[in-house]
Amino acid sequence: MLEESFQEQIDAERKIEPKDWMPDDYRKHLIRQMSQHAHSEVIGMQPEGNWITRAPSLRAKMILLAKVQDEAGHGLYLYSATETLGISREELVQQLHEEKAKYSSIFNYPTLSWADMGAIGWLVDGAAIVNQVSLQRTSYGPYSRAMVKICKEESFHQRQGYEIMAEMAKGTAEQKEMAQDALNRFWWPSIMMFGPQDSDSPRTGNAMKWKIKRQTNDELRQSFIDKTVGQAEVIGLTIPDPDLKWNEDRGHYDFGEMNWEEFWSVVNGNGPCNKQRLAHHKKAHDDGEWVRNAAKEYARKQELLLN
Amino acid sequence: MSNLFKYTLRIADSSLVLGQRMSEWCSKGPTLEEDIALSNIALDLFGQANGFYEYAAELDGSRSKDDLAFKRNEREFFNHQLSEQENGNFGTTTVRNFLHDAFNFLFYTELASSKDEILAALAAKSLKEVKYHLRHSSNWLIRLGDGTNESNLKVQEALDFLWQYTGELFEMDEVDNDMLDNGLGVDNIQLKIKWDELINNTLKKAKLKRPIDGYMATGSRKGIHTEYLGFLLAEMQFLPRAYPDAKW
Numbered sequence: 001m002l003e004e005s006f007q008e009q010i011d012a013e014r015k016i017e018p019k020d021w022m023p024d025d026y027r028k029h030l031i032r033q034m035s036q037h038a039h040s041e042v043i044g045m046q047p048e049g050n051w052i053t054r055a056p057s058l059r060a061k062m063i064l065l066a067k068v069q070d071e072a073g074h075g076l077y078l079y080s081a082t083e084t085l086g087i088s089r090e091e092l093v094q095q096l097h098e099e100k101a102k103y104s105s106i107f108n109y110p111t112l113s114w115a116d117m118g119a120i121g122w123l124v125d126g127a128a129i130v131n132q133v134s135l136q137r138t139s140y141g142p143y144s145r146a147m148v149k150i151c152k153e154e155s156f157h158q159r160q161g162y163e164i165m166a167e168m169a170k171g172t173a174e175q176k177e178m179a180q181d182a183l184n185r186f187w188w189p190s191i192m193m194f195g196p197q198d199s200d201s202p203r204t205g206n207a208m209k210w211k212i213k214r215q216t217n218d219e220l221r222q223s224f225i226d227k228t229v230g231q232a233e234v235i236g237l238t239i240p241d242p243d244l245k246w247n248e249d250r251g252h253y254d255f256g257e258m259n260w261e262e263f264w265s266v267v268n269g270n271g272p273c274n275k276q277r278l279a280h281h282k283k284a285h286d287d288g289e290w291v292r293n294a295a296k297e298y299a300r301k302q303e304l305l306l307n
Numbered sequence: 308m309s310n311l312f313k314y315t316l317r318i319a320d321s322s323l324v325l326g327q328r329m330s331e332w333c334s335k336g337p338t339l340e341e342d343i344a345l346s347n348i349a350l351d352l353f354g355q356a357n358g359f360y361e362y363a364a365e366l367d368g369s370r371s372k373d374d375l376a377f378k379r380n381e382r383e384f385f386n387h388q389l390s391e392q393e394n395g396n397f398g399t400t401t402v403r404n405f406l407h408d409a410f411n412f413l414f415y416t417e418l419a420s421s422k423d424e425i426l427a428a429l430a431a432k433s434l435k436e437v438k439y440h441l442r443h444s445s446n447w448l449i450r451l452g453d454g455t456n457e458s459n460l461k462v463q464e465a466l467d468f469l470w471q472y473t474g475e476l477f478e479m480d481e482v483d484n485d486m487l488d489n490g491l492g493v494d495n496i497q498l499k500i501k502w503d504e505l506i507n508n509t510l511k512k513a514k515l516k517r518p519i520d521g522y523m524a525t526g527s528r529k530g531i532h533t534e535y536l537g538f539l540l541a542e543m544q545f546l547p548r549a550y551p552d553a554k555w
């Protein structure tokens with residue numbers, strides 16, 4: 001009965017709110033997906049954070065730092081939205097540290113040149129937008145509203161990243177080489193951000209029925225590729241996929257086979273930076289413990305003084 | 308080089324170097340909220356540096372603001388030695404910033420009435436931000452000083468170490484004196500009285516002991532620094548130095 005009216009509400013495109021009844025699996029699915037999203041925003045600060053102290057101009061420094069700061073804000077916003085499902089941020093962070101919760105694998109790749117700041121903004125934020133625009137229509141109210149707010153900033157990030165790439169692609173020979181190299185390294189991991197192909201994606205079923213997900217992985221991936229190919233052409237960079245070509249009949253670009261062996265290996269903890277990203281996050285958390293304790297103790301003492 | 312140029316450059320250098328230190332905190336803060344706050348401070352400081360470098364470049368006439376930030380060596384930087392001190396733990400950063408923010412707050416308050424309109428405008432804009440920085444570092448100093456035993460010991464230790472870099476803030480050399488005589492600059496010696504008062508009040512609230520004046524570092528006005536600055540600059544300046552023809 002409850003389940004039926006829940007589904008009716010979803011089918012009528014009315015948002016589910018924190019106080020509404022929801023199936024346990026709906027709640028679990030959301031906690032998993034939203035916390036993974038929050039962790040991705042926060043872990044995603046690291047690869048770009050790697051270049052803040054080396055940004056090549058005052059303007060570049062401010063833009064990059066503000067961007068990474070935005071991502072921290074997204075993380076905060078998403079943690080709060082996830083907490084409406086009855087789980088605390090401490091628990092979520094603990095799940096991350098115990099490797100029970102995941103984050104997007106794209107952040108397990110190293111950033112090796114300044115052009116990577118361009119590639120990440122353009123491709124990674126670009127792919128995130130495609131996903132998040134779709135999630136603006138997700139059935140859970142707090143998640144949907146978080147996406148609306150976040151999307152505005154992501155498109156800003158995407159434009160700034162593209163601007164870095166464009167600037168470098170028309171710069172010196174060395175700069176162009178860095179830009180192409182960054183595209184070569186980030187292209188495939190970026191299109192794999194949309195997850196496994198629909199045929200191998202076990203959870204798509206319920207997520208679609210409950211309208212948590214509104215489009216499948218393959219649909220989202222296709223739409224990202226379709227809008228990105230032209231952008232690469234405009235700035236004279238080559239997408240590293242020899243099979244990429246326009247398919248008149250489908251009205252979409254065909255593209256090559258993704259390396260799923262690498263994908264699963266990185267998802268399962270064996271990527272170039274998995275250990276480092278987690279260790280960095282844990283260290284910051286551990287180093288901050290005495291500070292958080294002191295703040296708590298100070299607040300407790302103040303409370304006593306008032307009473 | 309005019310004294311106005313040198314004076315402006317010194318301010319810009321301190322903002323940039325402290326901003327660079329603060330930006331090192333990104334993704335390492337004790338909480339996500341604090342991470343964002345530390346980045347905010349770094350962004351303010353970069354914005355201030357940007358403004359003062361822009362003016363310095365205009366006075367210089369041949370170098371751009373980015374040339375000034377990225378193409379000068381250690382001995383040509385004039386930031387306070389306090390600003391280049393390493394972040395250490397969160398307590399070290401809090402103490403360093405508190406000592407500097409208290410100075411900056413008083414300094415910009417005075418500089419805002421400089422006869423040089425641009426300097427005055429830049430100071431007034433910076434002052435708004437520095438008020439917030441001072442509130443932020445003071446609040447943390449009090450929380451940490453009056454928090455746990457462990458936190459009290461940590462900030463006291465940082466205070467005892469960093470105290471040696473506070474003497475320099477109030478020095479006056481021929482540039483400062485000339486600027487002051489022309490109604491353009493600030494009388495740093497006068498600032499010391501108010502600074503002492505501000506520091507003493509906050510240290511009392513934080514249950515910390517004011518260190519006794521001992522050895523005081525000096526030299527930044529002549530480009531003399533601690534050993535940390537060279538590494539900070541090497542990292543910060545690497546790209547424009549490695550690819551001098553590139554635009555970014």
Ligand SMILES: [Fe+2]
Nearest residue numbers: 041070071074
């Ligand atoms: Fe984001």
Ligand SMILES: [Fe+2]
Nearest residue numbers: 071125154157
């Ligand atoms: Fe973003």
